[in-house]
Amino acid sequence: MRGAVTSWLLAAPLALVLAVFLVVPLFVLVVVSFYDYDSVRLIPDFVFTNYIEVFGSMVTWRTYAKTFSFAATVWVITLLIGFWIAYYLAFVIEGTGKRTLLFLICTIPFWTSNLIRMIAWVPFLGRNGLLNRALVGSGAIDQPLEFLLFSDFAVILAFVHLYTLFMVVPIFNTMMRIDRRLIEAAVDAGAGFWRVLWHVILPLCKPGIAIGSIFVIVLVMGDFATVRLMSGGQSASVGLMISNQISLLQYPAAAANAVVLLAVVLMMVAAILRVVDIRKEL
Amino acid sequence: MPGRLGRMLLTVLFVAFVLFLYGPTLTIIVLSFQGENGGLTFPMNGVSVHWFGRLFEQQAVGDFGASISRSLLLAAMVTATTVVVSLAAGMAFRRRFPGSAWLFYLTIASLILPSLLVGLxxxxxxxxxxxxxxxxxSAFGAQLTWTLPFGLLIMLAVFNRFDRAWEEAARDLGASPWKSFWHVVLPIVAPSVIGIALFGFTLSFDEFARTLLTAGVDNTLPLEILGMTTTVTTPVLYALGTASTALSFAVIGVALLALWRAKARREAR
Known part of the structure; x- marks a missing residue:
């Protein structure tokens, strides 16, 4: 019993912070989503109008479709790149020192602000940016490409730039724990490269892939800044829709949208966890 | 294992990935030294530190000096709190206690819930x-919901690999629980604790999604940058990016240097 009391005391600060800054706020969020409001204030009430507006509006459905398509595209691209980068670090590179160094090189950009990493694409993608200059200069195109900046293309590029690392790290982690003798055994038994990959490495990497996928999908689903900045206000996402309602001070509407987004994100995470058991990783 | 061609292709992919990661940031660092009449893109119109000077003029870009000191102070508060709270929670999680599973899932939820919703x-x-x-x-608390899960996960990974024999030996020799923590456990986990501190600092210093709706009237540095992205169309934006990146690298560098020197001194003994 004394052990339990000690554990409780040690865990109490964490529990307290999460209670005050996570549990209570989420509770308030749900409560406010049932409030009424006018242009200047919140009116405590229990009405379903906010939810009726959320589900009744075509804008909501279109915005969700757009957000899902961003999430799906970014997920596929980050998974493909992330898997092969992790594979390269784990299986092609030999020697712990070299591996650690290359891994660190991949993680250093994580130390810079996401905002700055988004802004950094402007001189590349703009109408007079490096890419257009290079393409026009080489004679590949006559007119600068307009779709590079402030477009869905720019949004996806920025997401991939920001979040591929979240895929690399967990997959690399699971790959490093694979017993190399399993691969040797498969090779000795006559399996080629792709068969080893498909039947040995990939199944053992599933937990890492799942953790990376959760990170990427949740980050994209809840994003507002990347879509606003990189699309120049020309594209939409659920997060951006909520943040616009907040700037119009329509808090109950924003709260209702937030509760729906919360439910959607939790369902997506639950779906991933049903497919892959990650408990061994934790 | 891949053949020679496969290895070559993967090497090419890796190099391209690193260029993709670093290229844009290096570009704006170069462009932040743009000449006085230069614009947001190449060519460089001379080389100057004009745009860095502009950062410190009040009217030019909002309140840069105040927001940067606010961000540093906030990051220091968040770092210290994250280290102490996750270390304590990590110690607690070394054994199961009633409610431990719940607290764990709550911590994970804190990590994966969209930041905008937490802030709202x-x-x-x-x-x-x-x-x-x-x-x-409020912004301090909001940032803790972001840094503490990382801290706890690192602590859990550390204590998974921790050999309890050291601690038991200390107890057998008559050390109190506090003494065995202070003289045995803490020195062993110290490198990871510094890792948590570095994580906490960078996560806090660059955070904007949870801070945006909780910071009140005074902006932190990332919020200042976020505001500038829509209004500022001069290289002063790049100068701010370069300054912010340099600052966070300086802090990390100093911490790593201190860690390295402490390690060297311990090995010399």
Whole structure:
């Protein structure tokens, strides 16, 4: 019993912070989503109008479709790149020192602000940016490409730039724990490269892939800044829709949208966890 | 294992990936030294530190000096709290206790819930309780919901590999629980604790999604940058990016240097 009391005391600060800054706020969020409001204030009430507006509006459905398509595209691209980068670090590179160094090189950009990493694409993608200059200069195109900046293309590029690392790290982690003798055994038994990959490495990497996928999908689903900045206000996402309602001070509407987004994100995470058991990783 | 061609292709992919990661940031660092009449893109119109000077003029780009000191102070508060709270929680999680599974899932939830929603919830909660939001109160708490899960996960990984024999030996020799923690456990986990501190610092210093709706009237540095992205169309934006990146690298560099020197000194003994 004394052990339990000690554990409780040690865990109490964490529990307290999460209670005050996570549990209570989420509770308030749900409560406010049932409030009424006018242009200047919140009116405590229990009405379903906010939810009726959320589900009744075509804008909501279109915005969700757009957000899902961003999430799906970014997920596929980050998974493909992330898997092969992790594979390269784990299986092609030999020697712990070299591996650690290359891994660190991949993680250093994580130390810079996401905002700055988004802004950094402007001189590349703009109408007079490096890419257009290079393409026009080489004679590949006559007119600068307009779709590079402030477009869905720019949004996806920025997401991939920001979040591929979240895929690399967990997959690399699971790959490093694979017993190399399993691969040797498969090779000795006559399996080629792709068969080893498909039947040995990939199944053992599933937990890492799942953790990376959760990170990427949740980050994209809840994003507002990347879509606003990189699309120049020309594209939409659920997060951006909520943040616009907040700037119009329509808090109950924003709260209702937030509760729906919360439910959607939790369902997506639950779906991933049903497919892959990650408990061994934790 | 891949053949020679496969290895070559993967090497090419890796190099391209690294260029993709670093290229844009290096470009704006170069462009932040743009000449006085230069614009947001190449060519460089001379080389100057003009845009860095502009950062410190009040009217030019908002309140740069105040926001940067606010961000540093907030990051220091968040770092210290994250280290102490996750170390304590990590010690608690070394054995199961009633409610430990719940607390664990709550911590994971704190990590994966969209940041905008957490910020909105905290903002609304403070509004309903009629407490003003401030960077040192509500935004401080909002950032903790982001840094503590990372801290706890690192601590759990560390204690998974921790050999309890050291601690038992200390107890057998008559050390109190506090003494065995201070003289045995803490020195062993110290490198990871510094890792948590570095994580906490960078996560806090660059955070904007949870801070946006909880910082009240005074902006932190990332919020200042976020505001500037829509209004500022001169290289002063790049100068701010370069300054912010340099600052966070300087802090990390100093911490790593201290760690390295402490290690060297311990090995010399």
């Amino acid at each position: 919830g905290i903002g609304l909660a403070f509004n309903r309780a009629e407490i003003d939001t401030n960077w040192w109160s």
